[in-house]
Amino acid sequence: MTSSIVWFRDDLRLADNPALRAAIDRGDPVIGLYVLDEESPGIRPLGGAARWWLHHSLASLGERLRERGSTLVLRRGPAERVVHETAKDAGASAVFWNRRYGGPEREVDTRIKASLREDGLDAQSFAGSLLHEPWEVKTGAGTHFSVFTPFWRACLALPSPRAPLPEPREVHGPGRAPASDSLDEWGLLPTKPDWAGGLRETWEPGEPAARHRLREFLSEDLGSYDRARDEPSAGATSLLSPRLRWGEISPYTVWHEAVEAGGGGRFLSELGWREFAWHTLFHFPDLATKNLRREFDAFPWPRLKPTLLRAWEHGRTGIPLVDAGMRELWHSGYMHNRVRMVAASFLIKNLLIDWRHGEEWFWDTLVDADAANNPFNWQWVAGSGADAAPYFRIFNPELQAKKFDPRGLYIDQWVPQDERGEPIVDLGETRKAALDAYEHVKRAS
Ligand code: FAD
Helix, strand or coil: CCEEEEEECCCCCCCCCHHHHHHHHHCCCEEEEEEECCCCCCCCCCCHHHHHHHHHHHHHHHHHHHHCCCCEEEEECCHHHHHHHHHHHHCEEEEEEECCCCHHHHHHHHHHHHHHHHCCCEEEEECCCCCCCHHHCCCCCCCCCCCHHHHHHHHHHCCCCCCCCCCCCCCCCCCCCCCCCCHHHHCCCCCCCCCCHHHHHHCCCCHHHHHHHHHHHHHHCHHHHHHHCCCCCCCCCCCCHHHHHCCCCCHHHHHHHHHHCCCCHHHHHHHHHHHHHHHHHHHCCCCCCCCCCHHHHHCCCCCCCHHHHHHHHCCCCCCHHHHHHHHHHHHHCCCCHHHHHHHHHHHHHHCCCCHHHHHHHHHHHCCCCCCCHHHHHHHHHHCCCCCCCCCCCCCCHHHHHHHHCCCCHHHHHHCCHHHCCCCCCCHHHHHHHHHHHHHHHHHHC
16 A cells, blocks of 8 residues: 655645645545755754744644544655655655745755656645745746835736635544654754743644634734734734744635735735745845845945844843844744834944844744745845845834834833843944945945
8 A cells, every 4th residue: 555745844734735635635545744854955954943833833733633544754864865765664656745945945855856756756746835936926028026016016916826725624644654753852942941931921833823813813903904013012913924934824824814804905915025035035045145136245344243243132232122122032932023123223234233143143033934034034124135125224223112112012011121221332323334334335336
């Protein structure tokens, strides 16, 4: 008796999972597989908060597969070797997965698909993580977009995203599943010290919680989203980012349920930014390490002062809104979007620290750390990215606090009055230094 393997990656869900659906429809017993790949060349190791999320999300997925009659096999190592070995151990005749769009991931997947097929297996990939495939959204000249508004207009002009697939009630597994690692032994959870208390307080990973949060957001918050989405204390945003990052809910489900709940053009366009970031990564795989606009290579970053970077990381800059954001991040693995922009701008333009240092800190500490959204947004703030904020428009964190946290509720929540120190830099002077440094970029362009 043969079987079909569904190789789960950034799609830790049963509902609207095209690879799983295709495997079930094939008729053979279905085995779920997750590979912890920290060895294939170019694959970026997960950050600490992401590993915490992954542990719990895999535990949930494994349980849900078992409840429906199947199993989730966990294996560690370079995907190319591990997928083949598992297919052999399982006597599988098919391996299905939903596509990934990062450069090194695509290379791995392409090689695996070719070699599985050479061995006579049915290897197929499906679209499950983006509303539109990156190669399908093109300018009139056939190139990819570098500006969001026409990009999103082009997406909206395409046939609307397909309806989500229903969740399978049963997933027949094999009589005997191939051996699996134990999730606990992967050591994804922090132990010494266990810094994940704030994450546990804040989040419940897994598909059921993701669906619950979507429904709650659509019924309670969507109506005030346009008005209150920029206020960090309002709790008006969806908090779906880690769920979308891990694919516990599909963008198709979010899209269709948001449309049914009454539109939300603004909310839908945020999903559009997610698409834009991923399409940008698809066309520019070095997004996390190289300036998209190469003239920014001429930016004269001063020698790194580690004390300034540490002060920023630990929320001790003396700028209340920045410190509040950085403490929210450290505690919960999340930061409100408006505050992410302000904290990033402060690092880049007031501390004159290269955006890549900030991107790495976010990568390690965010539960939604996303291979496209994170570097894309850092480059957006830095001015070096796609359709980026002009460099010379430098956020003033005090004015931002007055505008978006006028009663100081957000700042009070994260930085008690008696912990507010003096600013570590002068906002006016550093702003001027940043604008002077920018002259080098202007000359290079
Ligand atoms: P909502 O406002 O409810 O938006 C719904 C969804 O749209 C989000 O879940 C997210 O998937 C998407 N989205 C919203 N804003 C953006 C955006 N600017 N770019 C791309 N997608 C967006 N988002 C991540 O998912 N992962 C990251 O690693 C990440 N790093 C960021 C770093 C910086 C410096 C900045 C300024 C922003 C970053 N963002 C990142 C984007 C944004 O801050 C978060 O997606 C958002 O705060 C998540 O909260 P939410 O789910 O409540 O958002």
